[in-house]
Amino acid sequence: MKCLITGGNVKVLGKAVHSLSRIGDELYLEPLKDGLSLRTVNSSRSAYACFLFAPLFFQQYQAASPGQDLLRCKILMKSFLSVFRSLAMVEKTVEKCCISLSGSNSHLVVQLHCKYGVKKTHNLSFQDCESLQAVFNPALCPHLLRAPARVLAEAVLSFPPALTEVTLGIGHGQRVILRSYHEEEADNANKAMVTETSIGEEDFQQLHAPEGIAVTFCLKEFRGLLSFAESANLSLTVHFDVPGRPVIFTIEDSLLDGHFVLATLLEQDPCSQDLCSPKPCQPVPQKEAHSTPHLDDFTNDDIDCYMIAMETTVGSEGSRAQPSTSLPHISQPSHDLAPSSEEEEEAEPSTVPGTPPPKKFRSLFFGSILAPVHSPQGPSPVLAEDSDGEG
Amino acid sequence: MRFRARITSRSVLELFIQVSGTVTKLAKVCVLRVCPDRLCFCSTGLPGEARLWGEAKRGVFHHFCMEGVSEEFNEIYLELMSEHLARAIKNAGYASSLKLQLTNKLRPCLTVVVELASCPGHTRAMVHDLPVKVLPRRWWKECTEPRVWASDVSVYLPSLKTLKNMVERMANVGDRVLVEANLNGKMNLSVETNVVTIKSYFKNLGNPPKAVMDTTQGEDPENMVQVRVDNRKLLLFFEGQQINPTVALCNILSNTLLHLVLVHDGISLQYFIPAS
Numbered sequence: 001m002k003c004l005i006t007g008g009n010v011k012v013l014g015k016a017v018h019s020l021s022r023i024g025d026e027l028y029l030e031p032l033k034d035g036l037s038l039r040t041v042n043s044s045r046s047a048y049a050c051f052l053f054a055p056l057f058f059q060q061y062q063a064a065s066p067g068q069d070l071l072r073c074k075i076l077m078k079s080f081l082s083v084f085r086s087l088a089m090v091e092k093t094v095e096k097c098c099i100s101l102s103g104s105n106s107h108l109v110v111q112l113h114c115k116y117g118v119k120k121t122h123n124l125s126f127q128d129c130e131s132l133q134a135v136f137n138p139a140l141c142p143h144l145l146r147a148p149a150r151v152l153a154e155a156v157l158s159f160p161p162a163l164t165e166v167t168l169g170i171g172h173g174q175r176v177i178l179r180s181y182h183e184e185e186a187d188n189a190n191k192a193m194v195t196e197t198s199i200g201e202e203d204f205q206q207l208h209a210p211e212g213i214a215v216t217f218c219l220k221e222f223r224g225l226l227s228f229a230e231s232a233n234l235s236l237t238v239h240f241d242v243p244g245r246p247v248i249f250t251i252e253d254s255l256l257d258g259h260f261v262l263a264t265l266l267e268q269d270p271c272s273q274d275l276c277s278p279k280p281c282q283p284v285p286q287k288e289a290h291s292t293p294h295l296d297d298f299t300n301d302d303i304d305c306y307m308i309a310m311e312t313t314v315g316s317e318g319s320r321a322q323p324s325t326s327l328p329h330i331s332q333p334s335h336d337l338a339p340s341s342e343e344e345e346e347a348e349p350s351t352v353p354g355t356p357p358p359k360k361f362r363s364l365f366f367g368s369i370l371a372p373v374h375s376p377q378g379p380s381p382v383l384a385e386d387s388d389g390e391g
Numbered sequence: 392m393r394f395r396a397r398i399t400s401r402s403v404l405e406l407f408i409q410v411s412g413t414v415t416k417l418a419k420v421c422v423l424r425v426c427p428d429r430l431c432f433c434s435t436g437l438p439g440e441a442r443l444w445g446e447a448k449r450g451v452f453h454h455f456c457m458e459g460v461s462e463e464f465n466e467i468y469l470e471l472m473s474e475h476l477a478r479a480i481k482n483a484g485y486a487s488s489l490k491l492q493l494t495n496k497l498r499p500c501l502t503v504v505v506e507l508a509s510c511p512g513h514t515r516a517m518v519h520d521l522p523v524k525v526l527p528r529r530w531w532k533e534c535t536e537p538r539v540w541a542s543d544v545s546v547y548l549p550s551l552k553t554l555k556n557m558v559e560r561m562a563n564v565g566d567r568v569l570v571e572a573n574l575n576g577k578m579n580l581s582v583e584t585n586v587v588t589i590k591s592y593f594k595n596l597g598n599p600p601k602a603v604m605d606t607t608q609g610e611d612p613e614n615m616v617q618v619r620v621d622n623r624k625l626l627l628f629f630e631g632q633q634i635n636p637t638v639a640l641c642n643i644l645s646n647t648l649l650h651l652v653l654v655h656d657g658i659s660l661q662y663f664i665p666a667s
Contacts, residue, residue, distance in 0.1 A: 158482055158517055193475040194500075194520040202513050 002100045004060035010097045014084030022224030028132040031063040046263035048134040057255040073126040141239035143209035149229035155197040169214025174201040216265040225260045394493040397454040415477040425467040433534040444661045451657040468526035479503040479519035542642035544616040546572040555629035562622040571617035
């Protein structure tokens, strides 16, 4: 096997590896007749990603030496990523990148030919394995939308970096809505800020989905593909179905294509399904002395009814025993508010911890079980997939 | 209880973003006080700590209407995480409008709607629901407008950018900065350690008119009034100040308090740093 990549394509390959690294810890490399395929899957099998680089992407592409079997191997993502760790440096100094098998077929050799005659050679150990195949078919998904990656990237800009899940759906007037998702049971659900972006259908190149449909998936894994697509200036197509069925993101151009398949939450609680924000409504009632009498499109969600309960209890000032601490710190529990008030004892910022995707995600789409069939160092039991590289 | 406000002016929006960014650096939790004629930001904190007080007059808003807790107490006090507010409006610099509304979506929220008109006909809206706590009246006294004592001296500040650079460099040398000023428009900043003293002299700054009238007769206008404050607290104030305000001044209460005031177009920011 021998692949030679030159010029700007080296950085493209590097970026692809970076986005794959957001998903899984192992990179499955397989040179095919159609091109070089790089795949990965996450540990809970709820996310799969695959890039296929066509032979034209390379200056020289040879899937296998004559008489040799096609290589099918997996490498530690960390090792492969370290070759392309600093994309800025790759862009500035690397002129050519050559991926091949070492003479004894024991290592994958990645050689970077840099400026000033510097040559960096990485010998990566790998494991032979079965081809990683996920069973999915974008054509079977009834709904799709397509937009320049930039549009979606701008939409997720406002979400906190630590946010794990996001809900994508169609709201009133065929607007595409992206909303931050928080599990209802989590302690911080009540304290977390909810952000929702809506994008008009005019920003989409294609939009075939009914109003009211919504799916929730892992944002962190999605961001990987989004940043790649944005830097390559490509359009992103989203194929989806009912909640529970995986969502498929695809990008393509003449030299490469990419597929990211993410599982979606099976159960949707009623409020997150309600992506249709209230329509703009009635003018501001004239009873306020200070209002400017013009039509405004504020929602009718005002807090009036909540406060009716509060007003009846706020009469007694100072008659309640204050908490014993002498600090006049505001956020003490205030149990005298309306019965529906929640307990808030501290005022820490509600960052969503980086929890792995909840167990409700189902891995629906794996057809084959991976096992190291031929290990260069001799047979090893099927279950003992040692993640530490040999040698 | 009702609160609806809308900002459409670009400059006001930028100021708002700046104020909320500054508030985030100074206090984790802040209180929004909605009054009939203005919106106030207040940082809560322990008595020895620096405090912030921001105000946006109602005229700054394109639309402003509110209905307080009751006729008699026509105000609303909302406690929220400063970081939420800053994050919600951080990218609103190019928004065509920013709407604030107190809503009840399963729990009290301050809903911030940022509308971006990226190109003609294409509107994109971002809606943020910030969880807020409506403070009962017995907590209102924690967030009153800070009393401004008659200061010993009051002087206009030099360019904020210059000040920020100076304080940053001084922060590398020592923990505390000595700020002094007099009624002849002079101000000095200095930091002192065992081995080195760095001092910056500013002159011809001018004094606000009220300050001059307040002085008791016979006091030498050359007399420097000084206060020593923590470097980092001072630096927090200068961080993120991108815009040159219309009015920037400081009041010094000798050895007790440094009071910085920035005013720009109906939005003002006051920062009180106690001596340390």
